[in-house]
Amino acid sequence: MIYYFSGTGNSKHAAEVIASAVNETPVDIVDAIKNGIHGSADDEITGFVFPVYFWGLPEIIKRFAAMPEVNNSLGKYVFCVITCGADTGNADKMLSKKLGRSPDYSFSLKMPDNYVVMYDPCEKEKAQKYLHHADKELETICKDILNRENARKGSTNGSAKSAFVSLLYDPFRKTKKFYADESCVSCGLCAKICPDNAIEIKNGKPVWVKSKCQHCTACINRCPKASIQYGKGTQTRRRYNYENTVD
Ligand SMILES: Cc1cc2nc3c(=O)[nH]c(=O)nc-3n(C[C@H](O)[C@H](O)[C@H](O)COP(=O)(O)O)c2cc1C
Ligand code: SF4
Ligand code: SF4
The missing domain is CATH 3.30.70.20 (Alpha-Beta Plaits)
Structure with missing residues (x-):
């Protein structure tokens, strides 16, 4: 089972590419909360793909990852791919706390920044270049997951300040x-x-x-x-x- 949350499509795209490569189903977390969680501890893979917010977790991910139905149905290999405009800080570690276990594999995947309420998103050609690069990274991610690699990869800059910066999300x-x-x-x-x-x-x-x-x-x-x-x-x-x- 590959769960994803996505506002502007980056994480949805990443989840779909990974799901197709590893022969899994991409499931929108919004639908899973509404319609029920059907993962099982016997599953080979459980994946979480979502954007970083303020070097931390979107509220829906905090809620979803802490649900007993999710915690109790984590498969044999657990991974997360956290999409970002630049860095993900310690978001993967925050996910571990909610899940009650560390993912075997985590990747911070740089994609175009969408936070228009704070910054001007980059022009289209630049965004296309970022997406092209992200697709190359996704090839690596798919291979790593197929090989059941145990690693923490991508840009986790901001780790030291993550706990503080992530507190800004709620007031914003x-x-x-x-x-x-x-x-x-x-x-x-x-x-x-x-x-x-x-x-x-x-x-x-x-x-x-x-x-x-x-x-x-x-x-x-x-x-x-x-x-x-x-x-x-x-x-x-x-x-x-x-x-x-x-x-
Ligand atoms: C509320 C909010 C906060 C964000 N905070 C960060 C951040 O701390 N670091 C970062 O690199 N990108 C940040 N971003 C950018 C997104 O994580 C990035 O564009 C992501 O790929 C969007 O995924 P989506 O298209 O699946 O929604 C933020 C975006 C939003 C909407
Ligand atoms: S920004 Fe807020 S109001 Fe707009 S779609 Fe997302 S959750 Fe809904
Ligand atoms: S703001 Fe108006 S035009 Fe834009 S999506 Fe909503 S209803 Fe449609």
């Missing part, structure tokens, strides 16, 4: 600065794709109905009209998502 993941501007065409996609059910369409426009969310950036980066803003900073910034970058 507020929704009150999200809004849709006048370019919104009321397509409803943002509400449909939000993994937290934090968006509802009211009078044709999205409304953020929870005070906190994952801050996965799916809504703001995947809106087809780039209508979603976060405070004042995002009006002049690019948007990033995997699907629109590989075309």
Whole structure:
């Protein structure tokens, strides 16, 4: 079983490539929480693929990895691939604590940065170069997993500061600065794709109905009209998502 969480498609792509190479099924964690966890301790492999947030774990990963149904159904070989814009700090070690065991293999996989609420995502050609490099790294990752390698690879810079920086995630993941501007065409996609059910369409426009969310950036980066803003900073910034970058 290969579990993944993904806001803008990087981790989903990585999970799909790995799952296909090792003949496993990629399972969206949002669906697994909704529909039940069907892994078993007899499984050959259990994998976790997700983005790093503030050198730590997304809230949904903290919750999922600590669930007894997940803990009790870890397979014989456990790995994690944590996607990032630069480094993952100690996120793999934080996952170990939640799972109650260390993954046999962990890899910090550099992919384009999607945190548009804080930074301007890079231009498309540069993002394509990062994705090309990530695909090369994924070839190594697949071979390592097939060989049941025991290793910690990729950029774990930030390890020393990780515990402190990861505390910033919770205060940052507020929704009150999200809004849709006048370019919104009321397509409803943002509400449909939000993994937290934090968006509802009211009078044709999205409304953020929870005070906190994952801050996965799916809504703001995947809106087809780039209508979603976060405070004042995002009006002049690019948007990033995997699907629109590989075309
Ligand atoms: C809330 C948030 C925090 C992030 N924090 C980090 C970080 O600490 N270090 C880093 O290298 N990238 C960081 N990123 C970038 C993402 O981890 C990276 O773009 C990831 O590949 C996105 O995966 P996805 O497309 O599967 O959602 C952050 C992104 C978000 C949305
Ligand atoms: S995805 Fe964009 S255009 Fe569609 S409803 Fe949401 S904000 Fe409006
Ligand atoms: S509101 Fe937007 S950023 Fe927050 S969890 Fe939903 S899709 Fe992600």
